Amino acid sequence: MSVEGPIGAGRVRVVLADDLALLRTGFRMVLAAEPDIDVVGEAADGDEAVRAAVRLDPDVVLMDVRMPRTDGIEATRRIVAEAPRSRVLILTTFDLDEYAFAGLRAGASGFLLKDVPPEQLVGAVRSVAAGDAVVAPRVTRRLLETFADRLPAGDDPAEHPDLAALTPRERQVLLEVAAGRSNAEIASRLVLTEATVKTHVGRILGKLGLRDRVQVVVFAFRNGLVDPGARGGG
Incomplete structure (x- = not known):
């Protein structure tokens, strides 16, 4: 079920998409403590994430890849098509796993490990919202090198x-x-x-x-x- 919060003008608006309520709560606490970030919605599966992105027009969607019904990869693909202003930041458990790569292929703007330190989470959200540097450019390059043979010609x-x-x-x-x-x-x-x-x-x-x-x-x-x-x- 989506949970909506207040929207502040000129601030970074974030939707949290993860089927684990405890993780959403943790991310919300970290992000809501920042003076320039508002968590405006939550979603427990990919379908809810897409609906929240379309309805709330967030700057960033923090997207888990393994969720019931519609997974994070398909949800990312739909958000890119239906809410193109919103940027998706993939949450993954394992560094360089195929889910992260699939997320980038679907149109995500970067990926984070779920155990990322709070300051890196905040910095990543701000960077992606600004369309600036990916969370870790060298990690992105290493990911693409690892799966380069899967890129279409x-x-x-x-x-x-x-x-x-x-x-x-x-x-x-x-x-x-x-x-x-x-x-x-x-x-x-x-x-x-x-x-x-x-x-x-x-x-x-x-x-x-x-x-x-x-x-x-x-x-x-x-x-x-x-x-x-x-x-x-x-």
């Missing part, structure tokens, strides 16, 4: 129509994002300010029609811009 990058719209600098930044680097790391490597990097990332997302940095990484892998077996340098 993409077009020849030289012929991809969207890539032609990127400037040379935007293409550089795209490759840095695909390597799992944060804005600060990209700024250092390309001798730019972090604000400039963030501007470039925003333009890349707009030109390629992507939601966030996770999709930039997937786009680069699918289109052969990044070697899945190569490790990003420091």
